[in-house]
Amino acid sequence: MKHLLSTEDLSLSNAIRILDTAEEMAAVGDREVKKLPALRGRTVVNLFFEDSTRTRISFEAAAKRLSADVINFAAKGSSVSKGESLKDTAQTLAAMGADAVVIRHWASGAPHRLAATDWIDAAVINAGDGTHEHPTQALLDAFTMRRHWAKLAGSGSVGADLKGMRVAIAGDVLHSRVARSNVWLLRTLGAEVTLVAPPTLLPIGVEQWPCKVSYNMDQTLEQGVDAVMMLRVQGERMNASFFPSTREYSRRWGFDDNRLRALDSLGLKDTIIMHPGPMNRGLEISAAAADSPRSTVLSQVRNGVSVRMAALYLLLSGDTREPAAVPDTTRAYAHSNAAHSTKESN
């Protein structure tokens, strides 16, 4: 694995490897000194062409916990806003010796361009590109679901997949990179996915995706579901006639208080409610749902750091790169090195 660009082409073994490594990274976060020397001397650039404070600080925390040097490059107010091309920006970062580029871009496929061209040789991590993919978000979602699923089964999460888990992803699938990355990764991990959305917010061609599609939230809940993932919907979509009003959207597709109660009356006591954030409380999710014990919103944020540590660690200490300094104190790290030796091509 040289880059992390999408979950569509992420193999099961690589997905499990990232999730297992993230478990070990999570253990670091529980220690008094939340830091590993693994990426000392390596430079990680957060190249953000689109505002996203949450994702940027999550990657920044992840890189810093691995002792990497972090450079934040926001396109706004930089040479990029003066018309510098992606190519020139990439070559500039390469000249400065970036080992990894974490890129967030409004244009679908921009991370693929960085990875496919000879503009820069660094490892590329897609931190969200247009309406294409957001692989680390899907991985942190899967990490959160896997812990929940394993706990219900009374087993450990390491090495586990999501076979049999029923996941509903609801909302603006058309414009959602989170939904796309989740559909592919959950398929790979063996979960059963149902997309719930108004027909206007589903892409033409969705019938080819490895999931079911429903226009009815209540029926989806009635049929039984282990996790409900609510997607952020932008009120501006109303102006483009994707739906008539935010109130109608909320009633038909939102996770409101009635649906929260319905989970209890349907006997779905272990169903979790997920949201990638930031939430529109009162639109796609009610305050009661967001704050209920079923909500995993904050766990998702916490797990995001672990998953991003795992991704950075695996990409920057992979076989195609120089080996990182081997820390002698962490059991977790040694374990991940072992997993690492079974590396396969992605």
Next chain:
Amino acid sequence: MADNNGTYLIRGAAVLGAGAEDLLIRDGVIGARGTDLHADGATVIEAAGLVALPGMVDVHTHLREPGREDAETVETGTRAAALGGYTAVHAMANSTPVADTAGVVEQVYSLGRAAGWVDVRPVGAVTVGLAGEQLAELGAMADSRARVRMFSDDGICVHDPVLMRRALEYVKAFDGVVAQHAQEPRLTAGAQMNEGEVSAVLGLTGWPAVAEESIIARDVLLAQHVNSRLHVCHVSTAGSVEIIRWAKERGINVTAEVTPHHLLLTDDLVRSYNPVYKVNPPLRTDADVQALRAGLADGTIDVVGTDHAPHPSEHKECEWAQAAMGMTGLETALSVVQHTMIETGLMTWADFARVTSTAAARIGRLSDQGRPLEAGEPANLILVDPAARWTVDPARMATMGRNSPFAGLELPGKVVATFYKGHPTVLDGELNTPYREPAASSAVVS
């Protein structure tokens, strides 16, 4: 080269792919066609194994001059055309300034004549500045030295139905044709690629087939209503082929074109996010490709038009969404059509002559192009080696554009010679010299 008084004897060429014959070219015309021809002082071209075809006529070329001489000039674009087997090209109107006045079309026409590689026929804009609001002075362009007969806002659809109706009506006065870029603008706002299975995965805004088909359906009905002549540029979907077939069955005066890239490439290539595959209309599905081939073979689609669209490299070395739309095509058209239509058994070389030359000249009303290879006809013709195979290398092309989607592909067929007005612009597969007008005789008289 020895002084041959412009006389060439082509020996043993397969005329339109049929039996070997000789062609004598003299004084700009085909002097004779037959077997065992002789001509004293003629330059002999041994053409055994080569196919003789009428010079190709492109109904859809972007030469970029005036305005974007960093992308292409009339000189470089027409060199590419000659090498690709063309003897005439229609230069699209979306230059800067737009070719919407007699002055601009005459400028492009003059640049073409000065270059001397092919007949450059300017296309006039339908509306002022391609803005889709007010008719350009179509009559003035028709009456100019450029004798414009084809009008198009190519790149932009004449989407206002009233304006389209008026344009179709108005060009009847001088036997013109409106060449429509069929793209419903509201259905394609921000569109990046074909809308379907691939766009769903890639998260790129879709360009639905219906946006093309709905405009074509409207336009053929308008053309029928006002009894005028419509040409549909770069048809790209199976549904469009169906609608045009239906229109022709009803006797509507419509012609249509398909590009070489739409005959070969599909939207699967967009998975690379490489903007060399970004084009308008977008690459479609395999089912569309098959329908386009069938439509070209059965005559529903009349011609191949390259939509040759060179761009400077910085317009392609960027994010997909930022990249310019368009592909080069003049130097690969013959090979792609041979590969997709002839080697598949869908067409003969005689059919090739129809779709790349005869029908195209008729649409553009070019009286001295696309003619039969017979004695007395203008000597606009090419010699093709159908057995040649070559690997496309954009860096070696005459066009300034390096944006060929066929780069690295091995393709059949090579243009060995191009004769334009009896003069070899291409010989041995290489550029020779441009055609020069004979010196004005009035200078001698005075």
